[in-house]
Amino acid sequence: MFTELSPMKLIAIAIVAIFVFGPEKLPEFIRNATGVLRKVRAFADSAKQDLRSELGPEFKDFEFEDLHPKTFVRKHMLEGDGLAGLEEIRNALDLRPELEEAAAAVRDTADGREPGAVSLAKDAGTNPSTRHAFDPDTT
Structure with a gap:
């Protein structure tokens, strides 16, 4: 105080x-x-x-200080087996495995060259002279 x-x-x-x-x-x-x-x-x-x-x-x-939210969480979640429960929650909320799976599916589809598929790889053989010239007057 x-x-x-x-x-x-x-x-x-x-x-x-x-x-x-x-x-x-x-x-x-x-x-x-x-x-x-x-x-x-x-x-x-x-x-x-x-x-x-x-x-x-x-x-x-019983201690009345245990009713404070921070103390309550620290006592019940972070001590003993509570930490394992916290890891389970953290792993359940982790979206990385799903994102990696979706990215792999997109790569597989693009590499398979299905009809109408768009290649996600950069073309190394693109000739700069075939590009359209930039016209500053049109913008």
């Missing part, structure tokens, strides 16, 4: 707090703020414990 606070930002926050609350009331405000923070944490911990006890013994080691 506070990872993006640099030392200069913390000093600026402290200076603003001194101006807002004054040097006499600042220690009292900090004590009150930390007391409220402790109470909120205690309330959250007791709520977690109550929920775990209500869910039963099979959820005794």
Whole structure:
């Protein structure tokens, strides 16, 4: 939460707090703020414990952080046998074998020179003089 606070930002926050609350009331405000923070944490911990006890013994080691989507995927898909399932999905979505098969069929058809087939190979014997001249006035 506070990872993006640099030392200069913390000093600026402290200076603003001194101006807002004054040097006499600042220690009292900090004590009150930390007391409220402790109470909120205690309330959250007791709520977690109550929920775990209500869910039963099979959820005794349940962590609420596991509900985060990234953590859930990492825990269930990338650990143990989950990685093999991921490889199966990746291989099923890979289109390279089908594309290679289609390209081979096109090459085979073009090499067989069936009636009406168009050659896909470049003609090495094409004479440049037989090409039509480019007329810049027509474009």
